[in-house]
Amino acid sequence: AQKVTQAQTEISVVEKEDVTLDCVYETRDTTYYLFWYKQPPSGELVFLIRRNSFDEQNEISGRYSWNFQKSTSSFNFTITASQVVDSAVYFCALGANFGNEKLTFGTGTRLTIIP
């Protein structure tokens, strides 16, 4: 069975600080995909990134970066120089059930950026 753990329920940081959101996953599959989605206060789910299990290279996109470590089954997300617009709930998700494209979601981390 797949499982995603986001141990940080809520995080608050002051604007311009860096913040890392943790994600730990469990799966028996050797091929799988990891995702991060952002849910702003308006409620929609915004896709941020997709990584496959064969590509452990870290990725950077502007102020966002992702650290994928297979050895620790983690896929952490860092926001550098945080801004108020980054305030949202962030979900980590695992896709590993081919045929059913189902995503197994973590319970989310609510990030609040204090101006």
Place this chain on the structure above:
Amino acid sequence: EAQVTQNPRYLITVTGKKLTVTCSQNMNHEYMSWYRQDPGLGLRQIYYSMNVEVTDKGDVPEGYKVSRKEKRNFPLILESPSPNQTSLYFCASSQGLAGLTDTQYFGPGTRLTVL
């Protein structure tokens, strides 16, 4: 514009009154899915469909029905809603390529309250 639409966005109803939440995508995606989001639980899959006339249960299918008569539409039916189905519902679609877990794109969500 590529998008997944859901209607209605908000709905308050009473126990036992049948309702349908519509979902439509304009990306010619094969795979569609319904999730519900509840506080502290993340998103959980209700039903999914790999193609027209092909549907299957997700993790929490009890009390729900779906149909996939056209590729673009995937309505969620609550025959006899109960208060424990009060939730935020998301429809998602993806290309669903065989052997891959494709990126899923989510609709804006439907907030349902059952009194």
